[in-house]
Every structure is written in C-alpha cells, then in structure tokens.
Amino acid sequence: MTDAPAISVRGLTKRFGDKTVVDGFDLDVARGQIHGFLGPNGSGKTTTIRMLCGLLVPDGGSGTCLGRDILTEAWEIKRRVGYMTQRFSLYEDLTIRENLDFVARLYDLDRRRETVDRALDRLRLAKRSGQLAGTLSGGWKQRLALAACVLHEPELLLLDEPTAGVDPKARREFWDEIHTLAEGGMTVLVSTHYMDEAERCHRIAYLAYGRLLAVGTVAEVIAHSGLSTWHVSGPERRIGTLARDLAARPGVEMVAPFGATLHVSGSQAAALAEAIAPFRAEPDLAWSAAKPSLEDAFIHLMAEAPVPSGAPSR
Ligand SMILES: Nc1ncnc2c1ncn2[C@@H]1O[C@H](COP(=O)(O)OP(=O)(O)OP(=O)(O)O)[C@@H](O)[C@H]1O
Numbered sequence: 001m002t003d004a005p006a007i008s009v010r011g012l013t014k015r016f017g018d019k020t021v022v023d024g025f026d027l028d029v030a031r032g033q034i035h036g037f038l039g040p041n042g043s044g045k046t047t048t049i050r051m052l053c054g055l056l057v058p059d060g061g062s063g064t065c066l067g068r069d070i071l072t073e074a075w076e077i078k079r080r081v082g083y084m085t086q087r088f089s090l091y092e093d094l095t096i097r098e099n100l101d102f103v104a105r106l107y108d109l110d111r112r113r114e115t116v117d118r119a120l121d122r123l124r125l126a127k128r129s130g131q132l133a134g135t136l137s138g139g140w141k142q143r144l145a146l147a148a149c150v151l152h153e154p155e156l157l158l159l160d161e162p163t164a165g166v167d168p169k170a171r172r173e174f175w176d177e178i179h180t181l182a183e184g185g186m187t188v189l190v191s192t193h194y195m196d197e198a199e200r201c202h203r204i205a206y207l208a209y210g211r212l213l214a215v216g217t218v219a220e221v222i223a224h225s226g227l228s229t230w231h232v233s234g235p236e237r238r239i240g241t242l243a244r245d246l247a248a249r250p251g252v253e254m255v256a257p258f259g260a261t262l263h264v265s266g267s268q269a270a271a272l273a274e275a276i277a278p279f280r281a282e283p284d285l286a287w288s289a290a291k292p293s294l295e296d297a298f299i300h301l302m303a304e305a306p307v308p309s310g311a312p313s314r
Pocket of ligand 1: 016021041043045046047307
C-alpha cells in the first residue's frame with residue numbers, strides 16, 4: 001500500500017447528448033477512508049462512480065484511481081475495485097455459496113473454495129450458505145452483494161446506495177462491516193441518501209446538478225453552509241400556525257416541523273434573530289439555539305446552488 005490517494009481527479013466531466021450530468025468534478029480520497037457521496041436524485045453520483053472505476057469514459061478531466069490513470073488504465077483499475085451497483089445483480093436461483101463461487105470463477109481466483117469460505121465467515125453468511133439468494137431479505141441480499149464485491153480483495157470499494165430500502169438494524173450491521181473493511185485498509189466511496197450514514201463517513205462530498213457543492217468532514221460541511229438554526233417547541237396547534245408565521249418572515253429560509261418542534265434556519269444569524277424576536281416572548285413556546293443538522297445544511301446548499309440552464313425547476 002502507498003500513501004498516494006486512492007482517488008484523485010480533477011475536472012471530471014460527462015455529457016449525455018447535450019446534457020452535462022457531471023461538470024468539472026474534483027475529488028481526493030485518502031487510502032483507508034470511508035468517503036460518503038451525497039446529492040439529490042439525478043445529481044450525477046452513479047455517473048461519477050462509473051467514471052472512477054473505468055466503466056464510463058469521461059468527456060473531460062483527468063486523474064487517478066489507485067494510482068492508475070482513469071483515461072488510459074481503466075482495465076487495471078477494474079481489477080482492483082469492487083463495485084456494488086444499485087440493483088441486486090446476483091442470481092436469485094443460485095444459493096449464497098453458488099453465487100460467490102460463480103463470482104470467484106469470474107475473477108479466476110485461486111483456491112476458490114477457501115476464498116468463498118472466508119467470505120462467508122467474514123460477512124457472517126456461513127449458516128445461510130445453502131439458501132437461495134432470491135429468498136433472502138433485503139438486508140441479507142445486500143450482505144451477499146458485499147461479500148461478492150470483496151471476494152477478490154479489492155483496494156477500493158465503490159458502493160452505490162448499498163442500503164436503499166434496508167431496515168435500520170440491517171443498515172447498521174452493513175455499516176459495521178464497511179468500517180471493519182476500512183480498518184483493514186480498504187478505501188470506500190459510498191453513495192447514500194441517509195443522513196445517519198453520511199455521519200458515519202470520515203468525509204463526505206455533496207453534489208448537485210453534477211457539481212460539487214461541499215466536501216469535508218460532516219462538521220466542516222455544516223459550517224460551510226453558514227446556517228444558523230433555532231428550535232422551538234410548543235402546543236401542537238400553535239406550532240402549525242407558527243410554522244406559517246415564521247416562513248413569511250424575512251431572514252427565515254427554512255422551517256421544518258419535527259413532531260411538536262420546529263427547526264428554523266437562515267444564513268444570516270442577525271436577520272434570523274430579528275425574525276424570531278416577536279415570537280420569543282410567547283409563554284407557551286420554548287426556544288433554543290441549535291446546531292444545524294446535516295440535512296438542514298444539504299437542503300440549504302441545494303436551494304442556493306445555481307440551477308444550470310435546461311435543468312428541471314425545483
Ligand atoms: N446512459 C445514460 N444516458 C443518458 N442519460 C443518462 C445516462 N445515465 C445517466 N443519465 C442521466 O444523468 C443524470 C445523472 O444520473 P446519475 O444516475 O448519475 O445520478 P445519481 O446522482 O446517481 O441519481 P440517484 O440518486 O437517483 O441514483 C440523470 O439525469 C440521468 O438521467
């Protein structure tokens with residue numbers, strides 16, 4: 001292993017027809033890091049992942065993945081990357097073991113039986129090894145897909161929304177596995193729409209309209225949004241009307257109800273304080289200054305992002 005970054009790309013660009021879906025994308029991912037990849041539907045995450053692992057040829061930009069040139073050494077990259085696509089792409093009418101054995105044959109791996117046994121143990125699939133993949137729950141299917149991805153001991157794992165539709169317990173276990181793999185030296189780039197998953201990454205990148213809007217640790221991305229947030233709780237009936245009252249005030253950019261609490265945010269702290277001032281004396285309301293959440297930060301970044309011409313309105 002070297003200290004060179006696992007991924008280092010500059011100006012990555014991809015066009016489909018006259019639509020630019022990834023536009024001048026820069027990213028550095030250090031070895032052994034778990035890097036989250038977030039952004040609204042259609043923002044270009046999958047397209048970027050495919051360019052990084054050599055499945056799609058960029059129309060512009062350059063860079064390396066695992067020290068190999070993404071434009072000229074795609075084949076070398078593919079062999080050393082594990083890519084888990086959004087769709088379950090294993091055979092439902094084969095057992096867990098048969099699926100893994102099939103993948104081991106595709107990679108022409110030595111000592112196939114031993115390799116498959118190790119993967120079964122590693123992902124705690126051994127007890128179910130004879131079960132047909134088609135009969136597994138969503139969480140177990142994703143675990144099998146992960147086992148298949150790591151069978152050839154890749155240096156980089158690219159996971160495209162690996163836990164979409166999976167229940168919270170199975171998602172947590174899946175993320176525990178990702179952390180174990182990273183501790184063993186694997187680098188992971190993982191796209192997700194779940195905020196709790198973003199918070200389990202070492203660093204995150206947020207993409208909208210194919211452009212990188214923010215990158216850094218969760219704390220850095222929240223700070224970069226420049227948001228100030230207040231929480232206010234009170235009687236349910238008042239909270240409903242208060243949300244409308246606040247949304248109409250200059251200085252208030254977002255009002256989001258969470259049960260009987262509102263999260264009220266704005267990018268100018270002083271203007272926000274002025275906007276909420278008339279309501280702070282209401283005896284039934286409890287106000288507190290709060291840390292903006294990652295979700296608040298993303299929605300704000302998205303709202304502020306310049307909309308490229310031709311993009312659907314939001
Ligand atoms: N092969 C293709 N041909 C034409 N357009 C495409 C192709 N692949 C993707 N696109 C378009 O590129 C844009 C970005 O798609 P992409 O799948 O990369 O986004 P995403 O961020 O991964 O979205 P999601 O979160 O929904 O998975 C979308 O508008 C999509 O329709």
